[in-house]
Amino acid sequence: MPSVYETITEILTTKFAVPAQAIAEDTALEDVLTDSLDVVEFGVVVGEHYNVLISDEELETVTTIADVAALMGSKVAA
């Protein structure tokens, strides 16, 4: 079973056409996504994958891909 980080990476590459080489744990979402709409869209897609909802407040707390992985890890475990 892939890790949360691996799943997020796959969503970024397959659904958002982000080159794999541009993705690292400390990569900021806003640096690889098209605009702020896409950052929110990314949250919707990741949430849908794990069948959880990410609130605007939660999304505001994340900057990097590692942050997203940590947030999703805690929400999926909860």
Place this chain on the structure above:
Amino acid sequence: MTARSGIVITGRGMVTPAGSGVDENWKRVSAGEPTAVLGPDLGVLGTQVVCPVTDFDASLHLGPGARRLDRYSQLCAVAADEAVADAGLRTGEWDGARVAIVLGVSVGGVETLTAQHVALLERGPAAISPLTMPMSLVNMVAGQLAIRLSATGPNLTVSTACASGATAIGTAMQLLRANACDIAIAGASDASLVPLVLSAFARMGALTKRSADPARASRPFDRDRDGFVAAEGAAIVVLEREDDARARGASVRGRILGYGATSDAHHVTSPHPEGTGARAAMTAALADAGLSAADVGHLNAHGTSTRLNDQAEAKAVRAVLGDQVPVASTKGVTGHLLAAAGAAETVYASLSIEHGLVPPTANLDTVDPEIGLNLAAVPRRQSIQVAMSTSFGFGGQNAALLIGAP
């Protein structure tokens, strides 16, 4: 003939159920091969026939950005790319401030909107995509195309239901005449073959119930027609003033000679039974072009395959053009492209002139005796200098365009 307009067509592009690209479209339309197939099952409503665009891979044409476009914008972008390339234009080399975009739209990005409504009902407001509005608003197709083509001139969407495509091309012609732009990219797009829209049309009694024989369901002007077949697609033309087009050595594909627009002011969905609004639009187009009925060598009719439209349109045509002009409805092949119908049929009319061929009206087994027009189920070779295209929308909005030889 004393046509006054100097507005020429220098590029054409289309994606319809008849194919991707102008050449594929003409092959199928001129052969009269229907495209209708079974679509979403509407259950008790008893109708299931649609004309979809098949084998369309948006990301192949548009790259990863395709996911941020509703299907109606995707179809439009591909058709526009073909039209711009056909015109020999390159977006980086033109003065974008002098490039206008005028697109006809009916319901906009309804595929996105309905999918998001399901998300709202099933998962709640936080599941809604932030791209919902940018993908579904009716003006977005023009806004998205402006970004794609770096066109910073006038940017309009017009909405006259099933006349939208013709209204867009007519409006673009007027912008060029008024010198508000040097290049106009005009046309329309529609992708609304979703159960909500189809059910709504069916509840009005507008759709065919010939589900047992889909290929024969769209049969304009035929005695046994029983409603239209909803279709999706996009068609775009590039328009320029003739002097500008000639100066840059562009190939001229045809002309937009005249445009007439009227309203029935009669009923929200039924055409005026005497076709008065349609007649007035056709007459206005002739006057705009400085032409007479005798100059018109072919009519690409709106001909939806509904009992009411075809009957009212026939009355209007007989009154304005007489009963001898060769008439065809290409909707027998394509189904009803809704907002895009007038744009696609303008392109077909220009192709009829170019190839000297009146296309067949598919599935015309027995002409309704009340129609009284010069129709045929087979293609007819004929030199055409001027063709008319008519389009009529729910809401009583009527548009007629005159298309001329290069």
